[in-house]
Amino acid sequence: MPDHGRVLGERAVPYGDRAVLVDADPGDVAGLHAALVVDPLPGQVDLVPAARTLLVVLDRPPTELDLATLRRLRPAPADADRPRRDPVEVPVVFDGPDLADVAGLTGTAVPDLVARLTGTELTVAFGGFAPGFGYLTGLPAEVHVPRRATPRTRVPAGAVGLAGPYAGIYPRASPGGWQLVGRTELVLFDVDRDPPALLSPGTPVRLRAVG
Amino acid sequence: MLATGPLATVQDGGRPGWAGIGVTRSGAADRASAALAGRLVGNDPDAAVLEVTAGGLRVRAGRTLLVALTGAPAQPRVDGRPAPWNSPFPLAAGAELALGTPAAGLRSYLAVRGGIDVPPVLGSRSTDTLSGLGPAPLRAGDLLPIGGPGEDQPVVDVAPVPPPGPDPVLRVLPGPRRDWLAPSAWRALTTAEWTVGTASDRVGLRLAGPFLDRARDDELPSEGLVPGALQVPPDGAPVLFLADHPVTGGYPVLAVVATTDLPAAAQLRPGDPLRFRPVR
Numbered sequence: 001m002p003d004h005g006r007v008l009g010e011r012a013v014p015y016g017d018r019a020v021l022v023d024a025d026p027g028d029v030a031g032l033h034a035a036l037v038v039d040p041l042p043g044q045v046d047l048v049p050a051a052r053t054l055l056v057v058l059d060r061p062p063t064e065l066d067l068a069t070l071r072r073l074r075p076a077p078a079d080a081d082r083p084r085r086d087p088v089e090v091p092v093v094f095d096g097p098d099l100a101d102v103a104g105l106t107g108t109a110v111p112d113l114v115a116r117l118t119g120t121e122l123t124v125a126f127g128g129f130a131p132g133f134g135y136l137t138g139l140p141a142e143v144h145v146p147r148r149a150t151p152r153t154r155v156p157a158g159a160v161g162l163a164g165p166y167a168g169i170y171p172r173a174s175p176g177g178w179q180l181v182g183r184t185e186l187v188l189f190d191v192d193r194d195p196p197a198l199l200s201p202g203t204p205v206r207l208r209a210v211g
Numbered sequence: 212m213l214a215t216g217p218l219a220t221v222q223d224g225g226r227p228g229w230a231g232i233g234v235t236r237s238g239a240a241d242r243a244s245a246a247l248a249g250r251l252v253g254n255d256p257d258a259a260v261l262e263v264t265a266g267g268l269r270v271r272a273g274r275t276l277l278v279a280l281t282g283a284p285a286q287p288r289v290d291g292r293p294a295p296w297n298s299p300f301p302l303a304a305g306a307e308l309a310l311g312t313p314a315a316g317l318r319s320y321l322a323v324r325g326g327i328d329v330p331p332v333l334g335s336r337s338t339d340t341l342s343g344l345g346p347a348p349l350r351a352g353d354l355l356p357i358g359g360p361g362e363d364q365p366v367v368d369v370a371p372v373p374p375p376g377p378d379p380v381l382r383v384l385p386g387p388r389r390d391w392l393a394p395s396a397w398r399a400l401t402t403a404e405w406t407v408g409t410a411s412d413r414v415g416l417r418l419a420g421p422f423l424d425r426a427r428d429d430e431l432p433s434e435g436l437v438p439g440a441l442q443v444p445p446d447g448a449p450v451l452f453l454a455d456h457p458v459t460g461g462y463p464v465l466a467v468v469a470t471t472d473l474p475a476a477a478q479l480r481p482g483d484p485l486r487f488r489p490v491r
Binding site: 013017021033049053131175 | 228332384444445457459467468469
């Protein structure tokens, strides 16, 4: 079987009485999402791809048949014909309230930390958390930091944060637990723009230090 | 719109289908009450209503309207005289409808025959307070357009609905990351009395009670959330998500409130006690 040694079948568990959470290899999430877009479950209302999971929201309670179907689901082929896009350049003022803490946590001086954050091309792995929010992957391992122990009840729009292997930009003021290192003026989400989200999954991104 | 009280928003069934780009469903926090209000005036199921938080609404009818009030009973008066609850009634052109403070519950709903006809955003007229999508929260002086009536006629005179009761018990199912919490956490959740915290809103209820110990200290990759998900941050104080929950979250979900009990959760006020009990 051309399965690259992976265990056949995903873990799929009911999530309350209107959803199923599927655990998946990070590389399979996009393909599983595509498979359910093409061939949805009966009563499928929404899909939420994330780092290692795909949440399938239904308009009815999940059944054993749903769980069996999702455990057997194979990723659809990735669309390899998408043309290469230029990176979205994000101008960032690096003056976030957690910048010094992150420098301390990573054992780097602030200028070196900024150089590492701006020196790598990042990619939007998936969305979620808020409209237009993209989880940016590609950060060097030495700048991976944990989330804050207590989330802030309000993080301002444009705040640039770090959490684990991800960087992210808050499109609008919201609660949040990421370590804030800077801010940008870029508008990430606009319902009158098509598509509304600037940082959709697969988009390359580069942070640029300004001001 | 003469006065809004602490928060009044336009709500409908929300905007499902956009979670992939981070847009949560939103919609009425107490869907049962909102849907009842719409049915009482014969509206289409997707017609929008007003969601009034902690009373204080005052509106004047620009023309004669058929209206209905549901949810947290809030001493309704029309030009100073008591008005019905859970029952459709005509509001004459120029008449003023005023709500007092709810004696129980938090959210009241006002449906108008024809629906609140503000422009939809991504297919819904709901105000999503977390993302800012949809119409802004209402302000005194706003003019609210009313749509044309649907084909259905109002057929119910009064709906016998009990008001929100004291000491509610919400039924919970085990969450997908129950194993990330200590075995004692589920028992603590389902036996202790909890208190709704002051930092509670349409996004979620912050709960005060016993510390919920984790079984694992590593970080959970962010994953999808649903309304009713009870998430436990490292500080041990759980958040029970409501209509405007973030699409994803990065803390383990210990339990999920049964869908039929979400309306009761949406009627809890800061300071209210509550309990959880496993679904049988």
